[in-house]
Amino acid sequence: MESxxxxxxxxxxxxCVRCGxxxxxxxxxEELGWESANTRGRIMVMRGLADGLKADADVLDxxxxxxxxxxxxxxxxxxxxxxxxxxxxxxxxxxxxIMTEAQERLSRYIFNSGNTFGEQKERAAxxxxxxxxxxxxxxxxFVGCMNSYRYTxxxxxxxxxxxxxxxxxLPEEKCCGSPLLRMGFDARKLVNANVRQMKQIGAxxxxxxxxxxYTTLKNNYPAGFRVVSVPEFLAExxxxxxLKRLDLTVTYHDPCHLGxxxxxYEQPRQVIExxxxxxxxxxxxxxxxxxxGGGGVRSGYRDLSLKMARRRLKDVPEGVNWxxxxxxxxxxxxxxxxxxxxxxxxxxxxxIATGQHQE
Amino acid sequence: MHQLLAFLSAxxxxxxxxxxxxxxxxxxxxxxxxEDLLEIVGSRASSSIVERxxxxxxxxxxxGLPDFVVRPKSTNEVSxxxxxxxxxxxxxxxxxxxxxxxxGASPVKGGLVLDMSGMDRIxxxxxxxxxxxxxxxxxxxxxxxxxxxxxxxxPPDPGSSAVCTIGGMISHNSSGMRxxxxxxxxxxxxxxxxxxxxxxxxxxxxxxLKSAVGxxxxxxxxxxxxxxxxxxxxxxxxxxxxxxxxxxxxxxxxAVVAVQAVLKVFSCGITPSACEILDKxxxxxxxxxDPKLAIPDDGDLILFEVDGHENSTVKEALHIAEICxxxxxxxxVATSQQEMDAIWAARRLVGAAVAKIDxxxxxxxxxxxxGVPMSQIPDLIKRVQHITAKLDIPAMKxxxxxxxxxxxxxFIDVMNEDQWERxxxxxxxxxxxxxxxxxxxxxxHGIGLARAQYMPEQVGQDALQVMRSIKKxxxxxxxxxxxxxxx
Numbered sequence: 001m002e003s004x005x006x007x008x009x010x011x012x013x014x015x016c017v018r019c020g021x022x023x024x025x026x027x028x029x030e031e032l033g034w035e036s037a038n039t040r041g042r043i044m045v046m047r048g049l050a051d052g053l054k055a056d057a058d059v060l061d062x063x064x065x066x067x068x069x070x071x072x073x074x075x076x077x078x079x080x081x082x083x084x085x086x087x088x089x090x091x092x093x094x095x096x097x098i099m100t101e102a103q104e105r106l107s108r109y110i111f112n113s114g115n116t117f118g119e120q121k122e123r124a125a126x127x128x129x130x131x132x133x134x135x136x137x138x139x140x141x142f143v144g145c146m147n148s149y150r151y152t153x154x155x156x157x158x159x160x161x162x163x164x165x166x167x168x169x170l171p172e173e174k175c176c177g178s179p180l181l182r183m184g185f186d187a188r189k190l191v192n193a194n195v196r197q198m199k200q201i202g203a204x205x206x207x208x209x210x211x212x213x214y215t216t217l218k219n220n221y222p223a224g225f226r227v228v229s230v231p232e233f234l235a236e237x238x239x240x241x242x243l244k245r246l247d248l249t250v251t252y253h254d255p256c257h258l259g260x261x262x263x264x265y266e267q268p269r270q271v272i273e274x275x276x277x278x279x280x281x282x283x284x285x286x287x288x289x290x291x292x293g294g295g296g297v298r299s300g301y302r303d304l305s306l307k308m309a310r311r312r313l314k315d316v317p318e319g320v321n322w323x324x325x326x327x328x329x330x331x332x333x334x335x336x337x338x339x340x341x342x343x344x345x346x347x348x349x350x351x352i353a354t355g356q357h358q359e
Numbered sequence: 360m361h362q363l364l365a366f367l368s369a370x371x372x373x374x375x376x377x378x379x380x381x382x383x384x385x386x387x388x389x390x391x392x393x394e395d396l397l398e399i400v401g402s403r404a405s406s407s408i409v410e411r412x413x414x415x416x417x418x419x420x421x422x423g424l425p426d427f428v429v430r431p432k433s434t435n436e437v438s439x440x441x442x443x444x445x446x447x448x449x450x451x452x453x454x455x456x457x458x459x460x461x462x463g464a465s466p467v468k469g470g471l472v473l474d475m476s477g478m479d480r481i482x483x484x485x486x487x488x489x490x491x492x493x494x495x496x497x498x499x500x501x502x503x504x505x506x507x508x509x510x511x512x513x514p515p516d517p518g519s520s521a522v523c524t525i526g527g528m529i530s531h532n533s534s535g536m537r538x539x540x541x542x543x544x545x546x547x548x549x550x551x552x553x554x555x556x557x558x559x560x561x562x563x564x565x566x567x568l569k570s571a572v573g574x575x576x577x578x579x580x581x582x583x584x585x586x587x588x589x590x591x592x593x594x595x596x597x598x599x600x601x602x603x604x605x606x607x608x609x610x611x612x613x614a615v616v617a618v619q620a621v622l623k624v625f626s627c628g629i630t631p632s633a634c635e636i637l638d639k640x641x642x643x644x645x646x647x648x649d650p651k652l653a654i655p656d657d658g659d660l661i662l663f664e665v666d667g668h669e670n671s672t673v674k675e676a677l678h679i680a681e682i683c684x685x686x687x688x689x690x691x692v693a694t695s696q697q698e699m700d701a702i703w704a705a706r707r708l709v710g711a712a713v714a715k716i717d718x719x720x721x722x723x724x725x726x727x728x729x730g731v732p733m734s735q736i737p738d739l740i741k742r743v744q745h746i747t748a749k750l751d752i753p754a755m756k757x758x759x760x761x762x763x764x765x766x767x768x769x770f771i772d773v774m775n776e777d778q779w780e781r782x783x784x785x786x787x788x789x790x791x792x793x794x795x796x797x798x799x800x801x802x803x804h805g806i807g808l809a810r811a812q813y814m815p816e817q818v819g820q821d822a823l824q825v826m827r828s829i830k831k832x833x834x835x836x837x838x839x840x841x842x843x844x845x846x
Contacts, residue, residue, distance in 0.1 A: 014721055014773045018418045019710070020458040024498070024521040033403075033430060033477055034410060035457070041413035048412045058409035077712050078721070 008050050008092055015080045016043040022072035022082075027290045028065045028297070031307045036062040039072040039082050046089050055098045063089050064100060065304060067297045068182055069256040069290035083261070086295070090184030099184070102300035107185050114174040114190070115145040123173055126152035127159070139167040140203040142194075142217060144210035145175050146328035154328070157351040158209050158230060165237065167207060170197040176208075178216040183296040191221055198225060207233050209347060211255035211327035212294070215262055229258055231326050231346055235267035238274050243353040248276040248321045250349065253312070253334065254288035255327035268326055268346055275353040282315035289315060291325075293333035309337030324349050389426065392447060396429055396471075399439045403430040403477070414454065414472040419724055421462025421808045423842075425452065425472040432477055434552060434560060434591040441589060442558035444471060450841045453585035455495065455527025458519040460724045461807030463531060463584045467842040473589060475526050481505050482592070488566055490549060491597050495526025495590050502595075511597040514541035517803070518707045526590050531805035532582035536633040536706070539761030540666075541598070543803070545581045550594035553580055553587075556834040566594060579829070584805055585840040587833045601666035604632065605676035606693040606702065609683040610658040614638065614756075615737040617659045620683045621760055622733065624663065627682060629675055633664035634761030635706060638740070641755040641768075645705050647716050652705055653698060658688050661760065662702065709757060713770045720753070720770040725809065726786030730764040731798030739796055743767055746788045750781040764802040806844050814845030 022039035023029060035041035036058065045062045049055060068083035076082070093099065099107075109118035126148070127133075141162050147155040159167070174194055177187030198206065208214050209230035218227040234241065252272055258264045265285045272278045283289050292298070292308025313334060316323055323339060325331060326346045334343045351357035389406070396404035405411075405428050416422040426449075431437045444451045450470030457464050466472050479496035486509050493502060499520040503512050516535035517523055523533070529551070534543040550564030563576035580587055611617040614636065621634060637645070642656040654660060661683075665675040680690045693699045705712075713722050731739045740756060747754040747769065755768040767789055771778035790800045790813055800806075800813045814823055823845065830837075830846050 010774065011719070015718065017710075017722055017724070018416065018457075019519065020418060020456050020522050021519070023456055024500075034405070034428075035413035035474075036407075036409050038413075040457075044413050044415070045409055048409075053408065053412065056409070058407045062409055062413075077710065079712075079718070 008046055008089060009085075010050060012081065012085055012088075013043055013046050013050070015078045016040065016076075017078050018044075019077060021075055021077060025071045025075050027069065027071070027292060027308045027311070028067065028304060030311065031304055032065070037065050039066070039076075039080075042066060042086065042089075043080070043082075046085065049089065049092070055093050055096075057100075060093070060098070060100050061301075063093070064103070064183075064296060064300050066295055067256070067290045067292060067305075067308070068295035070260045071256070071287075071290065074260055074286055083295075087182060087184060092184075094184035100300055103183050103185075103296065106179055106183065106296070106299050110175050110180055110190070114193075115149060116175055116179055117145065117149050119149050123148045124169060126156050127169070133171070134166070134168040136202045137166055137168040138202070138204045139165060140198060140201060140206050141167045141169055142176065142206050142208040142213055143169065143173060144208060144213040144328065146210060146332065148173070150332065151328050151345065154209070154345045154347055157357060158347045160356060161241070161347065161350065161354070162207060162233070168201060170194060170201070172197060176210075176213040176216045177220065178212040179296060179299075181216060181220055182212075182294070187220070195222060209326065209345065210329070211257040212329055215257040218262060229262075229264055229267070229326065231258070231264060231268035231271060234346070234350060235270045238271060241350065241354060243274050243350065244355065246276045246353055249279050249319060250276055250322045250324045251279050251281050251316055251320045252284070253281060253291065253323055253325040253330055253343075254285055255325055255330045256288070256290050256294055258326060259288055260286055268324075271346060271350060272324060275349055279317040279320055281317065291330040291333045292337075293329045298329065298333055305333060306337045309333045313337060313339055322349065388447070392443070392449065393427065395443050396427060396440065399443070400429055400431055400436055403432070404428070414457070414474065415465065417454070417457045417459040417462060417464040419460050419462045419465065419807065419809050421465040421467060423465050423467035424469060425466040426469050427471040428474060429471055430474045430477045434554065437473070437554045437589055437591050438558045438560055440471070440473065441554050441556065444838055445557050445836065448836055448838060451589070451838055452840050453526070453530070453589050455524030455530070456498070456519070456522045458523045459527060459531060459807065460727065460804040461531075461801065461809040463805050463807035463840070463843060464527070465808065467808055470838070475589070475591075476524055478526075478591065479524075484509060485566075486511065489568065489597055490566065491595050493525050493593055493595060495524060495529070495593065497525045499523055499525060499528060506597055507600065510600050512600045513547060513595055513597050514538070515544045515547065518710060520707070525593060525595070529581050529590055529593055530584050531803070534759075534762075534803040536635055536664075536703075536759055538803075539634050539759060540630050540632045545578060547596045548577050548581050548593060549596055551577055551580050551590050552592035554589040554591055556588065556836065556839050560591070561588075564594065568596065582805070584807060584843055586830060586843055586846065587839065589839070601632070603669040603672045604664055604666045604699065605672040606699045607663040607665075607676050607679045607683070608654060608689075608691055608693065608702075609661045609663065609680070609687045610655040610689040611661065611687050612658055614659050614740040616686050617661050618733070618736045618760065620686045621661060623682050624679055625761075627678065629665065629679060631663045631679070631761060632666040633662065634759065635662040636660070636736075636756070636758060636760040636765075637662070637706070637709075638756040640753070641709060641757045644713055644716055644755060645709060648712050649701070649705055652701060654702065655689055662706065664699075706757075709755070710766070710768060713755065713768065717770070719772050721773045722768050722770045723773070723782055724804075725769065725782060726789035727766050727768065728764070728801045728804040729767070729789055729793035729798060730762070730802035731793055731796040733760070733763045735796040735798065736760055736763060736765065739765055739792065739798070742792045743789055746785055746792070750785045752778070752781055752785050759802075762802070763798065808843055811843065811845035
């Protein structure tokens with residue numbers, strides 16, 4: 001077995017000086033109140049593992065209750081890269097077969113079916129009735145598991161918006177691997193399968209409407225493709241979209257993996273402001289609170305995840321028509337936390353403004 | 360069963376009667392005690408090894424493994440927990456946010472960590488009586504956010520204001536940059552509710568703004584680091600928020616000239632609301648963290664802040680600039696609120712920022728909180744420079760020069776034992792230099808265990824004996840934060 005020091009990077013762990021600044025921002029700690037559910041505590045647990053602490057259920061709860069939202073990293077005076085540390089600690093445990101039931105279940109679904117839901121049906125069933133896909137193109141729309149199986153209307157609207165720019169889809173798209181990577185598993189098989197198809201198509205630009213897919217394609221896939229989020233793409237082509245002005249006020253929730261992880265703050269706002277009025281949430285951009293859904297927390301700790309989402313909903317300003325975001329996982333968690341159909345994708349808003357979709 | 364006793368005890372004069380603690384070491388008693396704790400606080404008690412490890416230390420290098428962690432929600436729960444601990448002679452270490460830098464919240468004798476951060480209600484903001492009543496877990500910044508709409512604030516402002524709790528601040532008599540004008544936490548505590556070592560609950564003061572009624576118990580408990588009782592509620596004096604602030608940045612060739620300028624400003628009748636020194640290394644670190652920050656990096660920088668009415672701050676800022684000009688390499692008044700905010704935000708977090716510059720180095724909080732009479736600051740800086748250069752330990756020096764407080768930030772590769780050894784020697788020499796210069800080993804971070812060894816020299820054997828007598832009278836079994844303060 002690989003030595004523990006090979007995987008748990010002690011130098012990276014030792015950057016933490018235990019100042020506790022993370023207590024002021026960690027969304028899981030805010031709900032649970034125990035140090036083990038705070039970044040500083042999690043790093044102490046990692047140090048413990050390096051000292052021989054047995055990885056029991058409490059260790060897993062500590063490490064797995066982090067959404068990898070990265071707000072502690074942005075506020076860490078010592079510059080600890082916490083999502084990276086958390087993922088490497090999870091990898092270390094998974095490599096020894098130590099994981100929660102939720103981790104095991106989700107990885108089994110993905111490995112067996114190529115999607116996060118264990119769905120056996122056709123991934124692009126939502127495409128039926130539309131014209132045949134081009135076999136080669138510079139542009140690929142990477143749909144992602146959530147939009148392929150749960151928000152198929154959003155997938156169809158995105159595709160319809162992007163079609164006039166010549167996009168195509170991967171014929172056999174697989175999960176991008178994000179949930180596996182975030183939870184400590186090896187995702188190379190999926191990455192290779194997707195990359196092979198991208199190359200066959202001759203794609204140079206990969207466009208995705210899922211924040212989780214975006215950060216994975218951009219930061220975990222081999223270089224050679226330009227990865228663009230749907231908000232970036234729409235902002236780049238705003239003048240070509242023929243947007244009608246709508247008499248609405250919406251707010252925007254920054255998905256952590258689009259915002260803090262990749263600094264995509266202004267493009268979605270630019271698109272919204274081209275369509276209607278924007279009223280900001282109480283905490284926004286780099287200070288935006290996590291919806292609670294990421295990092296495997298929604299699948300492993302549903303109650304905690306929804307508590308974080310309910311707290312995030314308190315940041316919504318009065319009198320807005322919709323809460324707009326650009327991540328299907330955020331949409332799902334915020335909806336389940338009580339916001340229901342008031343949470344929509346940026347693409348759904350744009351589709352109304354282009355007349356593609358009726359309110 | 361893990362070791363109940365601390366794996367790190369430097370005081371050599373443990374007050375706790377260890378043999379009596381041995382009584383609780385049987386598995387039967389330990390699980391029985393956990394059951395009793397669960398009965399008092401429900402699921403807010405834990406004996407899991409993960410939680411115990413997470414509460415083993417504060418931000419200092421002092422560690423000790425507790426047997427239990429408990430998060431009470433009310434004075435009644437604290438009282439019942441303390442009664443239980445008193446009955447079974449279980450050490451109790453109260454803890455706020457665990458941001459302390461002296462090991463004050465590290466459970467060096469094992470036992471129970473009492474995490475008070477969940478008692479976080481602001482009970483009353485009483486503007487008519489110029490005070491706020493709070494539970495100990497209220498975070499400093501949250502209190503000030505709540506006071507802001509009323510036009511008031513609670514002035515003591517440690518660098519950890521976004522995280523640290525009022526209870527921890529009172530227990531360490533914390534201060535910060537603005538204390539040069541406003542005084543330390545001690546000046547703002549009007550009344551404390553305290554759970555004593557036998558579980559009784561007392562109040563030490565009243566809502567009156569002044570009081571002359573015998574021994575000043577409020578001041579006794581303030582700064583006592585949890586060794587005399589557990590604070591469960593505090594009445595705090597609050598003051599009006601100044602309407603305007605101005606910041607003057609003055610850069611000097613060296614610290615000697617800088618201190619001369621500071622003394623001259625004070626002697627001209629100006630009391631700045633902050634007066635900070637940042638040495639060359641600190642300025643360089645700040646600039647490299649944020650290249651947009653408009654601070655010079657070729658000299659020792661003094662930040663003078665003045666607050667008050669608009670007209671007076673403009674006049675005072677210009678006056679300070681005038682006083683400093685003949686001595687300084689460069690003097691300017693910050694141009695905007697935004698610039699002031701950026702400089703202060705960077706200054707607050709500079710302590711840990713060095714790791715951003717050199718990932719191989721970690722800032723270790725040792726020898727970091729000395730203070731001397733202000734006129735001795737140049738001498739202190741020179742001697743600290745000499746010590747760190749000789750031991751080849753990189754150091755940043757910054758601090759509240761207006762009250763003689765110098766924070767020395769030593770940074771090392773923590774994987775290198777030789778650097779650790781040199782760091783310990785450097786910290787020890789820095790503490791001794793402060794004592795030789797008539798100063799103090801801690802101005803605002805407290806003694807805990809990290810500085811306990813200097814207590815005899817700092818306060819004298821007889822004064823220390825008086826402290827021990829007070830401790831004995833209030834905590835005869837020595838269960839409250841044992842191993843701290845050199846008692």
